[in-house]
Amino acid sequence: MNLPSLNAYLDSVGAPSFRRGCNFAAAGSTILPQTVTSAISPFSFEVQVTQFLQFKARVLDLLSKGKELNKYLPQKKYFDQGLYMFDIGQNDLNREFYSKTEDQVIASIPTILSEFEAGIMRLYDQGARRFWIHNTGPLGCVARNVAIFGKDPSELDGLGCVSSLNHAANLFNLQLHALCKKLQGQFPDTNVIYVDIYSIKANLIANHSQYGSTDREDHWDRP
Numbered sequence: 001m002n003l004p005s006l007n008a009y010l011d012s013v014g015a016p017s018f019r020r021g022c023n024f025a026a027a028g029s030t031i032l033p034q035t036v037t038s039a040i041s042p043f044s045f046e047v048q049v050t051q052f053l054q055f056k057a058r059v060l061d062l063l064s065k066g067k068e069l070n071k072y073l074p075q076k077k078y079f080d081q082g083l084y085m086f087d088i089g090q091n092d093l094n095r096e097f098y099s100k101t102e103d104q105v106i107a108s109i110p111t112i113l114s115e116f117e118a119g120i121m122r123l124y125d126q127g128a129r130r131f132w133i134h135n136t137g138p139l140g141c142v143a144r145n146v147a148i149f150g151k152d153p154s155e156l157d158g159l160g161c162v163s164s165l166n167h168a169a170n171l172f173n174l175q176l177h178a179l180c181k182k183l184q185g186q187f188p189d190t191n192v193i194y195v196d197i198y199s200i201k202a203n204l205i206a207n208h209s210q211y212g213s214t215d216r217e218d219h220w221d222r223p
Contacts, residue, residue, distance in 0.1 A: 009051055010043075017072050021082060022055055024048040030091045031116050040095070045088055049119045053126060080127040087134040087197070089116065089176070093168055094139055097149065102164045109172050113179055124187065131192045133180055135173040137201040140165035159206055173198055 006023040007016040028041035029048065043051075059073050074082070092112045096105040120131065139145060140162035149155060149162045157163045173196075180194040204211060 009055055015072060018055075018059070018074055019072060021074060021078070022052075024051050024055075025087070028091060029088060030095070031089050031112050031119075032092055040091070045116060045119045049122050052123070056126065080129065082128070083130045083132055084123060084128045085132040085134075086116075089113075089172060090136040090139065090169075093136065093165075093172055094142075094145070097139075097145075097165060097168075102168060105168050106171055109168075109175055112172075113175055116176075117179060117183070120183065124190070129190045131180075131183075131190065132195060133176070133193065134195045134197045135176055136169050137197050138166050138205065139169045140167075141202070141205050161205070169198060 004020065006021045007018060008023045008025075010024075010026065012018075026041050026043035026048070029043045029045070030041070031045040033044045033046060034040070034042070056079055060076060062069050062073060063076060089112060092108075093105060096108060100108075123131075138161060140149075140157070141159065142165075145162055145165055146156075146160065149165060150160070155162055155164065157166065177194050180192045184190060184192040
């Protein structure tokens, strides 16, 4: 689309430009808040949404004081007209498999998505209307997970991926898709786009040689 990458909210020291938007994502983050002992990243979805609300309030305050900082800040209308993009939830499932059974992980999916819905509603209440939501990728194909959970060949599918992790990812995606349809029906003034990242990544893995790579890790989880 010939658009520049967005500057990160967490790297806002100095004078970065947020004219076209802001990136609130953080590596290792989850939808559910993490405990002090289990946290890989302290920036859960709730924290990221709160950071956005603080960012919006600060931007509107600065815009009201004059035009000096306009070249660094998004226009007020962008908060209502902008595209809100989400790619989160994979780490929630992934970390659960290290301490829980497959059935327990699957049982936690509604709780995870309830937290996600709460965050979406906070954004909706602030005027967000255009949502671009990625589903989660094939967790069972991540090299690390194959090494840890795929030691028994019977646990692997035809692509060499861990079946149980991909099963959980697919169930997560089914429920996420249902949530997106629910939100679209509940709020007809919104545009909720569900993006099937799972199929895109699964195709890359299954047909990697067609894309110039023979190493599965080369095309997994790249931004």
